[in-house]
Amino acid sequence: MHRTGELYGQFKTLEQQKETATLGMWIFLVTEVMFFGGIMLTYATYRHFYFPAFAVGSNTLSLKLGGFNTVVLLASSFTMAMAVWSSQVGKKTLISIFLLLTIALGFVFFGVKYVEYSQKFHHHLVPGKSFNVFFCVDNPASCPDVEAKELMEESKLLDEAYVADKDLNAHAQLYYSAYFGMTGLHALHMVIGAGLLFWLLKGSLAGRFTPQWNTPVDIVGLYWHFVDIVWIYLFPLLYLIDRHK
């Protein structure tokens, strides 16, 4: 199909082309909901089966880091929305600035996630042969980053949970499998999103986006907001299971 300017040959008008792309992205997001839905169902099932283990697992996550990342992602959704707005009103420099900000916030998120993941590696909380939910309690010297007070608290919670669930280690491992599965899948979507943002940035620096034609900014924006919304669900599901005590 030949392309005339920004109009691909199979379409008659730019409006039809934009409508098509937007509908396509919405349908894609529906498939994504079902995709994440499968793993969330798995999570919900085991959380129901093994609540004490999930509560313990959840309490080892850092509320500060998770909360900070939530704010970062919300801010990135705002900058993304501003980038879409800028493209609609034709402020070409602003598009690039807001895209850059969105990318930067995305990378802040990755950085925090890296810190969190590496802590879990050091604390033997990554599912596998050496997984041990009691590791830090049993070996305080190997977990210098956990304060004594926190360790005391954790030890108490673990003891309580162990009374309720003798297979605590295996079931906590299921929690961490869900944690790494869900956040890993989310992070993968963020990586893809960041790639798309770089592609948009290239286009915007070349001045391609105008009030008449800004479909890519629009639909990547939809995608970015979706990934953000997934995190809005993941944060309470994973971090806030049993914080009300």
Add this chain to the structure above:
Amino acid sequence: MSTTATTPAKTLPEHHYLNATYGIRSWLLTVDHKRIALLYLASVTFFFFIGGFFAMMIRLHLLTPSGYLLSADTYNRMFTMHGVAMIFFFLIPSIPAILGNFLIPLMIGAKDLAFPKINLLSWYVYVVGAAFTLYSMVSGGLDTGWTFYTPLSTVYSNSAVAPAVIGVFITGFSSILTGLNFLVTIHTMRAPGMTWFRLPMFVWAHYATSIVMILGTPVIAITLALAGMERLFGLGFFNPAMGGDPILFQHLFWFYSHPAVYIMILPAMGVISELIPTFARKQLFGYHFVAAASLAIAVIGFLVWTHHMFLTGQSTYAALVFSFLTFLVAIPSAVKVFNWTATLYGGSISFDTPMLYAFGFLGLFLIGGLTGLFLGCLGTDIHVHDTYFVVAHFHYIMVGGAIMGYLGGLHFWWPKMTGRMYPEWIARIAALILFVGFNLTFFPQFLLGYLGMPRRYHVYPPEFQVYNVMSTAGASILAIGYLMPMIYLTWAAFFGKVAGDNPWPATGLEWKTPSPPPTENFEVTPVVTWEPYDFHHRPDLGLDVAAPNGVVPAHGHD
């Protein structure tokens, strides 16, 4: 129709999509939906023969009660790989990715699908997934059953599970992309005048199928991803030894895999809805009901999955509800069958090959559908669960239904795809051989199952041998029935008689453009002013509507 001296010899159009460009690159990098359909045709046919080879191995092995041909382990691999090849790599992509891809833009008067590049991408995704699965087949095979039940698949199986799971996972995305493309195309790319209720039933069927594809396939993707991680990294999602729940896997698996049955059968129903009006020369009876039935099947199909799990110890009340919902699917299915039959009533019926397949579909789908009710019924399901009754039932739906529809459609649109007719009489004989072979293969399996022969066993008691010999004999006849169209359709694509734009004639928009169509499908965007399947107000079809016995029947040949 008799040839008159004044009829000019038909010729192929000078420029069409097949001769627009040449060379391997022009095919592998094409974004033309018609060429991509042919790419799919080649790769899907390849998998049909792989799956068919495994099926032959199974049937030959079961010729004798103690099974001399294969070891028990190899037998497990044969039926597993037969299922994987046929379901994920043949049945699911067959009609949508080949006929749907080729025809939907033509039927709605569009130049292409909404996303031509994504369409090509979907084929490459299919090929990559297929490569992984082929690798599994040649590097140890797969012995878990096509259902990949855990923890057999994730912990205990000594076969190449991981590449097969990765392959099926990847191929799922090709299905998602196809469904997405169809949905958007049907919404936004229709020609002027092509309103929703003027869409051919084939398009409605694909609309319903696409909904199943986009809602169901992501679930199997994440399920197989979790099972794959369990296999590769020892996670415990579905491993009871680590607190996981294998039943959860089954729920997630069937949440896709039951609706997947409708991915296979709905497009075939769409084909039948095109064939019957064309060869009965009558408007489709109850157009709105047939369209709504497609959507109803797609929606209710999502609510019945645990009828595969009645014997897993699930709650009786849940089983009752799911049994009831399963019976509900019978309603829209019956609506379709009754409406097709009503369409035939009083029509000028002709027995061209596509119509023979349509008749075959009607009979076989009826048997397959009604035996499905035995399985949806809690009491009888306990008796026939996991027996050859189940095997016979789903082969009546998938082979008797889906493949009959596929072959009927392939014959019907072959003149559009290639510009040339297939040899009618050989084709009719092949359709007959197929029908006989199919019934001889699978009807004895109903009896076997009812008598208690379990599926997936490599040996059986000697008293079952007579039915197994019948089934194996039928499978050999069936194989001939499949090889014949493969050979003469290929021959016809190059040497068949030139068909002309509308050889039947049929009413769809796809017949208003040359055969084979030009790359951009239509010289000018068509404007639709007629109702679907209306043979009476279409002077352009050249039919004698005032003939004493109603509209003259269809014909494929002068």
